[in-house]
Amino acid sequence: MSTASRLQVGVDVPWVTSWSEEPMLGVGPCPSVDGAMALAQADKPGEGRPLYSRNHLFRQRKSVREMLCPMCGKPTAKGDRWSQTGRWTTAREVRDRNMGVWLPQDLKDEHPLFDAGAIAPLHRACAQRALTHCPHLKGMADRELKAFPDAWIIATLAVEARPAANFTNVPQKPVVAITFLQLIGVPDYAG
Structure with missing residues (x-):
């Protein structure tokens, strides 16, 4: 029996x-994507009970797609978007992690990305x-809030899901299923 938390x-x-x-419920079409x-x-x-540091799949995807604050769930506005855990990188580093498919081809390797x-x-x-309240965030070496850029790219992170055999015991074909969305800020891009 579930209980509502205080x-x-x-x-x-x-x-x-x-x-x-x-x-977890399985794989299916999702309005968040x-x-x-x-x-x-x-x-x-x-x-x-809350499972801290485990994002809910649907709410995570919705927060990235709609720029909803992960803390309160309300929309963030241009000029009031801040990251605690993000880090600056370059287009080259993103491409080196095999995520370059999400970047514009004309984006130079040296271009800064968040x-x-x-x-x-x-x-x-x-x-x-x-x-102030999260023990994980309090323990981070870099506690500086960083302004999030006004332009961004959303990358999908997915897995190959293998459905269970159906009632005829015939294995089902695997499907690609989105798990989370990754967010990459792109400052000063005029592509």
């Missing part, structure tokens, strides 16, 4: 965090609250 989603626990009563096949997870935020990973930018107030 912790408040979006205040005490980041909106994007998974909860113990949100099990325009109906593409994606891993699915039950949606019961606030039920059970790799936010799977974490959408937060409102400044939410980011500061998280830095």
Whole structure:
């Protein structure tokens, strides 16, 4: 039997965090990625206990696609998008990690990029609250909030899912299923 937590989603626990009563459900079309096949997870935020540092699949994808703050779940606005964990890199480094397929071909190797990973930018107030309360963030060597660029690229991270055999015991063909979305900020690009 699940129990509602006393912790408040979006205040005490980041909106994007998974909860113990949100099990994996399998693979199917997902509105967070325009109906593409994606891993699915039950949606019961606030039920059970929070699984900190485990992003909920649907809420993570939605936060990146819609630029929703992972802490409170509300839209972020240009000029109020901040990253706690992202890092500066270059187009060359992204290409060297085999993620160059997502970058414009005319983007020079030296072009700076901001790799936010799977974490959408937060409102400044939410980011500061998280830095104050989150043990993981408190323990990071680099605690500086970094402004997120006004332009970005979204890359899909996917796995090959092998469905179980159907009722005729015939193996099903594997499908590519999106897991998370990765966010790469692209400052000063006029492509």
